[in-house]
Amino acid sequence: MEYAFAPLLRQASSPPWVVDLGYGASPVTAVELARRMRTVRHDVRLLGLEIDPQRVKDAAWAQDPPGRQFAVGGFEIPMPRGERPLLVRAFNVLRQYDESQVRAAWDQMAARLAPGGAVVEGTCDEIGRLATWVHLRAADPGSTERGAAQAISLSLAWHLQSLADQRITAPSMIAERLPKALIHRNVPGEPIHRVMQAIDQMWERSAPMASYGVQQRFIATAQAMRDTGWPVLGGPKRWRNGEITFAWSAVGPSR
Ligand SMILES: C[S@@+](CC[C@H](N)C(=O)[O-])C[C@H]1O[C@@H](n2cnc3c(N)ncnc32)[C@H](O)[C@@H]1O
Known part of the structure; x- marks a missing residue:
C-alpha cells in the first residue's frame, strides 16, 4: 500500500495524516x-480509530503523540483541530x-478526506494470502455519482507462492474475501462473477508459463485479462506482487 500511495504522500504540503479505521484487538x-x-x-502521522x-485503552502502549495517536471513533473520522486524513485504511x-x-x-x-486523499476499504483472510480492496476518493463537485464517495478501482491480491503450491487452488477463491460491496454479487449476471470466471480461465491458459515461475504465470494472466478487454489499471510492477487492479466502472455491482 505504501508503494501504491507513495505519490500521494510525497505531494502533501503538510505532514499527512493516515487513519487506520477499525484497527482491531491490537494496534500492531x-x-x-x-x-x-x-x-x-x-x-x-497515524490516527488509529x-x-x-x-x-x-489497550492501544495505550503504542501511543506516541503527535506521530501516533489512538482514539474512539468510526466512519465520521474525528480528527484533532479539524484536520483531514490523506489516506484512510478500513480493512475487515x-x-x-x-x-x-x-x-x-x-x-x-x-x-x-484531505484534497486528493484516498480511502482503501477492503478485506483479507486471516493470514494475508488473499486480499481485496476498493480505492475511493471524494467525488468531484458536480459529478453524477450518488454520494460523496467515488469508487475508482478494485484491487485483488494473491500470495503467489500459495497459488504455486495449490494452497490457493484457483484465483477465484478470492471471491470469498471480496469487499462487502461485492461479496454477495459473485452470481451470474454480475460483472464481478465474469471477472472471477475470466481470471480462472486466463490462469489455466497461462499454465505453460509456470515453468518460468509463478510470477511469470501471474503476469501472463494479468496481461491476458487486459488483452481480452478487461480494464486493468497499472502494469507488471504490480502484477509481479500478485496484484491486479480493475477500473471500478467495469466490475462494480450491476445496480
Ligand atoms: C475484524 S476487526 C479488523 C481489524 C483490522 N483492521 C484487521 O484488518 O485485522 C474489525 C474491527 O473494526 C471495529 N469496528 C467495527 N465497526 C467500526 C466502526 N464503525 N468504526 C470503527 N471501528 C469499527 C471493530 O471494533 C473491530 O475491532
Whole structure:
C-alpha cells in the first residue's frame, strides 16, 4: 500500500495524516502501517480509530503523540483541530455490516478526506494470502455519482507462492474475501462473477508459463485479462506482487 500511495504522500504540503479505521484487538497493524508509510514520508502521522473504547485503552502502549495517536471513533473520522486524513485504511471493518450500509460508510469516510486523499476499504483472510480492496476518493463537485464517495478501482491480491503450491487452488477463491460491496454479487449476471470466471480461465491458459515461475504465470494472466478487454489499471510492477487492479466502472455491482 505504501508503494501504491507513495505519490500521494510525497505531494502533501503538510505532514499527512493516515487513519487506520477499525484497527482491531491490537494496534500492531496500525503501528506497522505507520512504519511503512514513514519509509515514503518521514513525517506521516497515524490516527488509529476504534469503535470499541476498550481497544483504544489497550492501544495505550503504542501511543506516541503527535506521530501516533489512538482514539474512539468510526466512519465520521474525528480528527484533532479539524484536520483531514490523506489516506484512510478500513480493512475487515465493513464485512461485519450489511451491504445496504456500505454506501453511507463510503460517503462518510470520503467526505472527510484531505484534497486528493484516498480511502482503501477492503478485506483479507486471516493470514494475508488473499486480499481485496476498493480505492475511493471524494467525488468531484458536480459529478453524477450518488454520494460523496467515488469508487475508482478494485484491487485483488494473491500470495503467489500459495497459488504455486495449490494452497490457493484457483484465483477465484478470492471471491470469498471480496469487499462487502461485492461479496454477495459473485452470481451470474454480475460483472464481478465474469471477472472471477475470466481470471480462472486466463490462469489455466497461462499454465505453460509456470515453468518460468509463478510470477511469470501471474503476469501472463494479468496481461491476458487486459488483452481480452478487461480494464486493468497499472502494469507488471504490480502484477509481479500478485496484484491486479480493475477500473471500478467495469466490475462494480450491476445496480
Ligand atoms: C475484524 S476487526 C479488523 C481489524 C483490522 N483492521 C484487521 O484488518 O485485522 C474489525 C474491527 O473494526 C471495529 N469496528 C467495527 N465497526 C467500526 C466502526 N464503525 N468504526 C470503527 N471501528 C469499527 C471493530 O471494533 C473491530 O475491532
